[in-house]
Structures are given as structure tokens and as C-alpha cells.
Amino acid sequence: xxxxxxxxxxxxxxxxxxxxxxxxxxxxxxxxxxxxxxxxxxxxxxxxxxxxxxxxxxxxxxxxxxxxxxxxxxxxxxxxxxxxxxxxxxxxxxxxxxxxxxxxxxxxxxxxxxxxxxxxxxxxxxxxxxxxxxxxxxxxxxxxxxxxxxxxxxxxxxxxxxxxxxxxxxxxxxxxxxxxxxxxxxxxxxxxxxxxxxxxxxxxxxxxxxxxxxxxxxxxxxxxxxxxxxxxxxxxxxxxxxxxxxxxxxxxxxxxxxxxxxxxxxxxxxxxxxxxxxxxxxxxxxxxxxxxxxxxxxxxxxxxxxxxxxxxxxxxxxxxxxxxxxxxxxxxxxxxxxxxxxxxxxxxxxxxxxxxxxxxxxxxxxxxxxxxxxxxxxxxxxxxxxxxxxxxxxxxxxxxxxxxxxxxxxxxxxxxxxxxxxxxxxxx
Numbered sequence: 223x224x225x226x227x228x229x230x231x232x233x234x235x236x237x238x239x240x241x242x243x244x245x246x247x248x249x250x251x252x253x254x255x256x257x258x259x260x261x262x263x264x265x266x267x268x269x270x271x272x273x274x275x276x277x278x279x280x281x282x283x284x285x286x287x288x289x290x291x292x293x294x295x296x297x298x299x300x301x302x303x304x305x306x307x308x309x310x311x312x313x314x315x316x317x318x319x320x321x322x323x324x325x326x327x328x329x330x331x332x333x334x335x336x337x338x339x340x341x342x343x344x345x346x347x348x349x350x351x352x353x354x355x356x357x358x359x360x361x362x363x364x365x366x367x368x369x370x371x372x373x374x375x376x377x378x379x380x381x382x383x384x385x386x387x388x389x390x391x392x393x394x395x396x397x398x399x400x401x402x403x404x405x406x407x408x409x410x411x412x413x414x415x416x417x418x419x420x421x422x423x424x425x426x427x428x429x430x431x432x433x434x435x436x437x438x439x440x441x442x443x444x445x446x447x448x449x450x451x452x453x454x455x456x457x458x459x460x461x462x463x464x465x466x467x468x469x470x471x472x473x474x475x476x477x478x479x480x481x482x483x484x485x486x487x488x489x490x491x492x493x494x495x496x497x498x499x500x501x502x503x504x505x506x507x508x509x510x511x512x513x514x515x516x517x518x519x520x521x522x523x524x525x526x527x528x529x530x531x532x533x534x535x536x537x538x539x540x541x542x543x544x545x546x547x548x549x550x551x552x553x554x555x556x557x558x559x560x561x562x563x564x565x566x567x568x569x570x571x572x573x574x575x576x577x578x579x580x581x582x583x584x585x586x587x588x589x590x591x592x593x594x595x596x597x598x599x600x601x602x603x604x605x606x607x608x609x610x611x612x613x614x615x616x617x618x619x620x621x622x623x624x625x626x627x628x629x630x631x632x633x634x635x636x637x638x639x640x641x642x643x644x645x646x647x648x649x650x
Contacts, residue, residue, distance in 0.1 A: 284410055284443060285355030291338040293636040294490055295477065298362035299573070299598050300467055304408040305442040307577045308419040309496065309594060311401025311629065312430035314372045323373045324648050326429045327363075330422055331642035334361045337418050346424035351417035359414055361422075362406040363643050364494050364631025369402035378647060381483040382493060382601050383632050390614040391625065398498060398627035401433040406494075406596065410443060434627070436498060438577030438594040451525070451536060455578050455591055456506055456622075458518055459525035462536040463559070465571050476573045478600050487646040490635030492598045495572070495606040498579075498627035501592040506622045517618045519557030527559065528552045542566075556618035567612060572597035572605045592623070602630060 289297045314323060333343040340356040342349070370379035405422060409415040423432060441452040454460040465472050478493070480486040506514070515521050519528055525536030529544035529552040540559050546552040553560050564571045575598070580591040599605030614620060634644050 285357050286340075287358035287410060288339065288356045289358050289360050291335055291361070291637065292639055292641075295492070295636045296362045296633060297338070297636075298360035298406050298408055299476070299492060299575075299633070301358070301360060301408075303440050303575045303577065304358050304360070304415075305410045305440055306408065306412045306415045307438040307440075307594065308405075308407040308415045308435070309438070309596075310405050310407075310419060310423075310435040311366070311399075311433040312403040312405075312426055313433050314369060314402045314430050315428065318372070318429045320373045320375065320648065322429045323369070323644075326426055327643045327645075327648070329425045330361075330363070331637060333421050333425060334418070334643075337361075337421065343421045346421055348417065348420060350420070351411070351414045354411055354414050357409045357411040357414040359409040359418060360407070361418060362408075362494075362633060364404040364406075364633040365644070365647070366400055366402050366404060366629065366631050368400070372402060375647065378485060378487065380485055380488060380632055382603055383630060384603075386495070386602070386607060386628060386630050387611070389610055389625065391620060391623075392614075392628075393624050393626055394628050395626055398434045398436075399496070399629045401629060403430055404494070404496070404629060404631040436579060436594055436627075438579045440577050454576070454593060455501055455503060455580070456514070457522060458514075459520070459522075459536055460576065461574070462520075462525055463540070463563075464574055474600060475571045475605070476598050476600055484601075487650040488632060488634065489646075491646075492600065492633045493602045493605075494629075494631045494633050495595070495597045495599070495602055496627075496629040496631070497593075497595040497625050499593045499595050500590065500624040500626050502622045502624065503589050503591060516554050516557065517622075519553045519559035528554075528557070554618070556616055558613075558617055558619040561613055561617045562609060567609050570605050570609050572599040572609070574598075598633070 289301055291297055318326075329345075333345070336343055338356055338359045338361070340354070342352065365383075367379060367383045367385065370376050370383075405419070407415050407418045407422075409418070419435075426432075441450075451459050451461045465475050476492055478484050478488045478491050480489040509517070511522055515528065519540065520526065520536070521528065521532060524533060526532060526534040526538055527540040528546075529541035530538045540553060540563065542551070542553055542560055542563065542565065544552040560566060575596045577594045577596070578591070579594050580589065582590055584590050597606055634646055637643055637645075
């Protein structure tokens with residue numbers, strides 16, 4: 223629940239498109255860059271004469287963004303998050319077994335191959351996204367622990383896919399978490415994301431049934447005058463202290479390698495932890511800004527750590543030993559950035575790609591809103607679990623959060639040319 227990669231204007235790591243690097247990059251709690259003035263061009267769609275060539279180019283650039291589907295790793299892990307996300311889980315139908323699962327994943331592969339290039343799916347196309355480009359669509363698939371028994375693959379279930387432990391303060395609804403199959407669908411257009419989900423749902427009919435679904439959002443690329451880390455619904459810059467591609471040890475933190483108790487079929491894959499985290503916004507917003515900053519350990523204005531001068535920026539390293547004017551530590555003992563820091567957790571780190579959600583009001587009138595937390599890591603036993611255990615016991619921010627749903631999934635490696643999703647598991 224820390225932060226995600228900030229972008230820069232230069233060339234990125236291999237496999238990143240320029241559009242991806244210029245996109246937003248928020249992530250799980252917490253905390254990252256600053257808000258800026260709107261940079262996107264707006265026009266009245268009802269009167270085409272109001273549009274200019276510049277308007278058309280600006281609009282077209284967003285729609286033509288394309289993320290390759292076939293690569294070493296599944297798309298939707300390394301790329302900065304898109305403006306919209308659809309998350310869903312499915313349960314394998316009784317009797318579907320291994321053959322049914324294989325057929326489903328082959329159908330999904332064929333459909334995603336087309337959708338990510340902006341083509342309509344060959345089957346079950348409802349034409350919702352007919353006039354849109356690919357809009358940086360990505361589809362990421364994961365396998366829950368319960369899938370392996372149902373598909374006759376018990377001996378191939380990874381040891382690290384053991385259920386997450388109960389954490390202090392959890393209020394989990396099993397109906398909104400877990401599941402045999404998980405999909406993360408990201409796009410810079412809501413209709414493109416919904417269309418992709420509907421396509422997968424239709425293809426799954428008779429083989430897998432929907433278990434739960436959640437929709438989220440992040441800042442739209444172009445909404446700020448320059449690329450900036452986004453903010454979450456608490457108003458905090460959200461996504462600063464993530465491990466970044468190109469850093470020493472990045473791959474070892476995020477992607478699996480065969481050996482030990484990690485199965486060979488998962489090499490190049492990852493583990494995804496999902497948490498639906500409701501923010502107690504009414505209580506949070508009652509705090510003065512100065513108190514909010516002490517809960518987080520960063521300034522709300524620009525994300526700079528309390529251990530550094532104001533205005534130093536979100537990229538300034540947090541100095542956990544720094545002292546404040548009163549002689550005490552500048553970053554409070556229960557501040558989120560201190561409790562969540564890798565230095566406080568034996569080096570444990572995750573790659574977070576969180577999205578906000580807002581689903582109206584609860585019966586008491588409070589917002590049903592918060593964070594769809596997504597974290598990729600090489601081993602949740604050494605990543606999410608020890609960090610969340612510490613956060614649940616000592617993080618001042620936990621008073622303003624409720625973990626209401628959870629899931630853990632093994633994310634297979636990318637799809638090679640001529641292959642299909644999960645082929646390494648089913649045929650390896």
C-alpha cells in the first residue's frame with residue numbers, strides 16, 4: 223500500500239510505448255506527485271464545426287495508444303495505469319475441468335489479441351467500442367488457488383498461492399473477493415474496457431460464471447499540463463515510492479523465477495494481490511491538512527516527505543532518521559511512509575497499480591469509495607503479507623481504511639507468438 227512509478231518525459235524501459243510513459247501512474251496507498259492545470263482540449267461534440275485539427279489530433283492520440291498483447295510478461299503489469307479499469311473474477315463451472323479451462327483460455331486469447339489492436343472481437347461483439355481505437359487496452363489474467371483442484375491441476379498449484387492470513391481490522395466479504403479466474407482490464411476509455419469485459423464474459427458462458435466485478439478510475443492522460451503522478455480520493459499524491467523498471471533488483475521483486483518452491487510454469491509470471499479498501503472519507507476530511515500530512519508522512523501539496531524541506535518534491539528520498547524542529551523524528555513513528563517503507567520491512571517491496579472507485583453512498587450516507595489496490599510481486603509471502611501485517615498493527619492511516627475484499631492470484635507469464643494464456647500451466 224505504498225506508491226507507484228512516476229513517469230518521465232524521456233525514453234523508458236524496453237517494451238514501454240511513449241504513450242505509456244506519458245500516462246498517469248498512480249498506485250496503491252500511498253503517496254505520490256501533484257495536481258496540475260488541465261492540459262486536455264475540450265470541445266462540444268454536438269457541433270463538429272467547433273472542432274479544430276488540433277482537437278482531432280489530441281483526441282486521436284489517446285485512442286490510438288496500443289500496448290502489445292504478446293510479450294515476455296503479460297501486459298497490464300509494467301505499463302503505467304490507464305484511465306479506467308474493470309476487475310472481475312470467475313468461478314469454473316462444475317465439470318468444466320482442464321479441457322474446458324484450456325478451451326476458454328484459447329478463446330480469450332484470440333479475442334484479446336484482436337481487441338488490443340482495436341479490432342472487433344470475432345464473436346459476441348456488441349459494437350459498443352466500434353468507433354474507438356485500442357485506447358491502450360490491456361487484459362491481465364490470473365489464477366486463484368481454487369482453480370487448480372477444479373481443473374485437475376492440484377500438483378501444479380504454487381506453494382506461494384496459500385491463502386493470505388487474516389489481518390487486524392479486516393472486514394472481508396468473501397462474495398466480493400477470491401475466485402478461480404481473475405481479469406484486470408485497463409483502458410483509457412471506459413467503453414473500451416467495458417466492451418472487453420463483456421466479450422470475455424460472453425466467451426466464458428457455460429465454462430465459468432461471474433463471481434464479482436469492480437470498476438475503477440485514475441487520472442486521464444492529458445488532464446494535466448505535464449505528466450504527473452495522480453492523486454487518490456484522500457487528495458494525496460499516490461504513487462511515488464514504487465520500485466521502477468531499470469532499477470537494480472526490480473525484476474526479482476516483481477517476477478517469478480523457477481526454483482525452490484516456485485513452479486517452472488510460472489517463470490516470468492507474478493503474483494497479484496487485490497484488496498478493495500474503503501476510505502473513511504468523512505472522518506479523513508475532518509482532519510486539518512497538517513494532521514493529514516503527519517498521518518501519511520508527506521506534504522499534501524507536492525508529495526515531498528516531511529523529512530525534507532517543503533517544495534523539495536515527491537522524488538526526494540524519505541529520511542527516516544531526520545529530526546524535526548522539536549527534536550523528535552520528522553516523520554512520525556506511525557506515519558504510513560515509515561511503516562510501509564522497505565527499510566522497515568526487511569526490503570519487502572511490491573509494484574502497485576491502484577485505481578480509485580466511487581460506488582455511491584452507504585445506508586448511513588457515507589461514501590462507498592476508496593481504492594482498488596493491486597500489487598504485483600514475485601512472492602506474496604515476502605512482499606504483501608509482511609508489509610500488510612505491519613501496517614494493520616502500526617499504521618496511523620489504518621484508522622481511516624476498511625479492507626472489505628481480498629484476492630490472491632498467480633499471474634502466468636506473457637503469451638508467446640502462436641501460444642495462448644496459461645499454456646505454460648496446462649501443457650508444460
